[in-house]
Amino acid sequence: MSLPDLPTLAGLARSLxxxxxxxxxxxRLRRFYRDLVRPGDLAFxxxxxxxxxxxxxxxxxxxxVALEPQPAFHRLLEMILPRRGVVLRREAVGARPGRLALAVSRRHPTVSSLSPDWIERVRSSSGFGDVVWDRLIEVPVTTLDLLIAEHGIPAFVKIDVEGMEAEILAGLSQPLPLxxxxxxxxxxxxxxxxxxxxESLGRHAYNRVEGERHGFVHAAWRDAEAMRADLTALPAGAPSGDLYARPAAAETLR
Known part of the structure; x- marks a missing residue:
């Protein structure tokens, strides 16, 4: 097994x-997740x-079930993740199975992406001025539907993939709990x-978390229209975050 080069090692150290x-x-993150999942739940x-x-x-x-297609990070995860309770897969997730080119930033690997459009959108924005995507790696791609067929329906799916979120959801054919x-x-x-x-899979309720604060911004969950308005009001320089969605009963959002 070859050792990572110096830029990759620097990126690993920065992310750690x-x-x-x-x-x-x-x-704080562990406390937050204890409110989202129960012991024995399956998560992707x-x-x-x-x-x-x-x-x-x-x-x-x-x-x-943890999925990470970047080779250096996959090797790191093999060393640091617990053996019990974790299935580690060196795959990306997309709209359909196959192979795709992953654009890697060795010095800033957290923003490596399978989406050329996303890279073009963000490369001139605040926080990306020093980022160079300097390597292409072909990676295997699976789908959420295929993962569900193999592992079961997850209680929670977290997706953080730098611009591929909607494509990943396109590979899902049913609503999930969270x-x-x-x-x-x-x-x-x-x-x-x-x-x-x-929304094409069913009506959902939404909330969001800003940055690494690990707490919901809104006391009450919002419908799709209200959440779109909430996101539209954010300034371009606002921090990134996580958008949470769960199926909504008709009476929930009245």
Whole structure:
């Protein structure tokens, strides 16, 4: 097994510092996830990166299928994720199975992406000025439907894949109990497309989390129209976050 090059090692170190360097945030994330999943629940972590979300879900008692297509991060996850309760897969997730080209930023690997359109949208925005996507890797791609057929229906799916969120939801043919997709104000169209896809599967209620605060912004969950308005009002320089969706009973949003 070849060792990562220096830019990749620097990217690994940066990501580890960001996601594990502030233990109080780790504790907050674990408390937040304990309110979302119950012991024994199945969860999918799509875009596991350095495993912080997978580890928090396992700490909450969930069984996790973690997917990370970047080779260096997959090797890291093999070393740091618990063996019990985790299935680790070196795959991306998309609208259909196959293979796709992953554009990797070795120094900023957290923003590696399968979406050329997303990269073009964000490369000139605040926070991306120093990012260079300097490597292409062909990676295998599966779908949420195929994962469900193999592992069962998850109670929670977290999707953080830099612009591919709506495409991943296109590979899902049924509503799920709880889904979280990343949103980025500089590329907010991806969040709109994700909402549209979820609504095509059934009426949903929405909330969101800003940055790494690990708490919902709104006390009451909102319908699709209200959430789109909420996202539209965000300034382009606002922090990214996670958009949460769950199926909504008709009476819930009256």
């Amino acid at each position: 510092a960001v996601y594990y360097g502030q233990p109080w945030k780790t504790r 972590d799509v875009g596991a990166h350095v495993g912080s979300r997978t580890r928090a879900l396992v700490a909450a008692g969930a069984r996790v 889904v979280a997709v990343e949103y980025l104000p500089a590329a907010i169209e991806v969040a709109y497309a994700s909402i549209a896809r979820l």
